[in-house]
Amino acid sequence: MHKGLSILLIFFIAIVGSAQTLPKTYTAYHITESIIIDGVASEESWKKVKPTDLFIDIEGNKVPKYNTSVKMLWDDTHVYFFAEMEEPHVWGNLKQKDTIIFHNNDFEIFIDPDNDTHNYYEFEINALNTLWDLFITKPYREGSPVLNDWDANGFKSSVKVHGTINNANDTDKGWSIEIAIPFDAFKTSYFHKNVPKDQFWRVNFSRVNWNFQLQNNKYSRKENDKGKIEHEYNWVWSPMGVINMHRPEDWGYVYFSSKKAGEEDKFKIPEDEKVKQILYRLYRKQKEYHKKNNRWATKFSELSDDDSKIEGNRVIRTIENHQTGFNITVISPFTKRLFIIREDGRIIQKLD
Incomplete structure (x- = not known):
């Protein structure tokens, strides 16, 4: 490998x-x-x-x-x-x-x-x-x-x-x-x-x-x-x-x-996919937290998630709660793009 x-x-x-x-x-x-x-x-x-x-x-x-x-x-x-x-x-x-x-x-x-x-x-x-x-x-x-x-x-x-x-x-x-x-x-x-x-x-x-x-x-x-x-x-x-x-x-x-067909090409999973996986992890933790506490967490420590780095790169992230759910945002340390995951699990990417 x-x-x-x-x-x-x-x-x-x-x-x-x-x-x-x-x-x-x-x-x-x-x-x-x-x-x-x-x-x-x-x-x-x-x-x-x-x-x-x-x-x-x-x-x-x-x-x-x-x-x-x-x-x-x-x-x-x-x-x-x-x-x-x-x-x-x-x-x-x-x-x-x-x-x-x-x-x-x-x-x-x-x-x-x-x-x-x-x-x-x-x-x-x-x-x-x-x-x-x-x-x-x-x-x-x-x-x-x-x-x-x-x-x-x-x-x-x-x-x-x-x-x-x-x-x-x-x-x-x-x-x-x-x-x-x-x-x-x-x-x-x-x-x-x-x-x-x-x-x-x-x-x-x-x-x-x-x-x-x-x-x-x-x-x-x-x-x-x-x-x-x-x-x-x-x-x-x-x-x-x-x-x-x-x-x-x-x-x-x-x-x-x-x-x-018959030629060779290489594909590498984009680095920003790592950011999305962090968002999905936080999404699942938010869902579990709400099921247990009947409210959304307002800070990452409530989700038992203190890891704020990806491969040594500091990650800027926020939780924003609203009447119908939440938004969790992460700024990619690789491309500086903003990624948002909603309460329904959909990720929105803000392009440059």
Whole structure:
């Protein structure tokens, strides 16, 4: 591991606590080759790029029993995904769009293009290629509405089963899925120029996997001896440290390089992301304090937080409470920009 990444790793562990580690990074390369969405990564562009690290348990401390990895590419109009999943018993029974797809084994994509934890996207697809696409205005911790009837217009996907689906009489190798999503699906306005050339998005991938049982030779989620469905497994690309995918501040970083597939590019997580992680830590402490004391803390000492430095650099920070919540501000020692986190967890960045 490079020295710079080692320092950054130590920093993230120190400020986030628990089992959280440095978010993963991935570089998606630009292509001009046409991609046929057929569930098979047969194009030369797919062959030229590396997959992500193998998925890990969502808390980051267990190795899944089946491997999962993802590749990404992009062109001027779409972002592409190709996921491969080992699975000796490929099954599914949900065929209606926008049903709760994670009640089957599934593959999931989470995307927050502007890195503010609000207005993000979730896509879930099972081995029958049934889609659940959602638009989420705020993380569930804020009691926000979820727009289940939102549609990612132009979304295309195709599944290839390496075996026979819903057949308990054989052993499968697994399944793969190929996806294309137009950048237009992520636009916030008609004139929004949102193709992220040489920029990053916050992204994570999840795979939900269930123990199964057979009844009349049909698959279903396994029940325990009390008739309750056993808990699912949650395997992810970038570990969350907790069993909760809806903490966008802990997702990985995908950098959309303008270099071509087959070339090499380097991406470093911006220094100001360290400032944001401090703000999220303070946000959680404020929430805990309010739950316990029925009021917001007015000074950092009430939050048991006396650390006012980042890597030896003094941090200027303030707490401002108001009738509906609070603002916590931090001035970045790296760029001198002002960052504000609100009571709903959204970060506002004051640009130069």
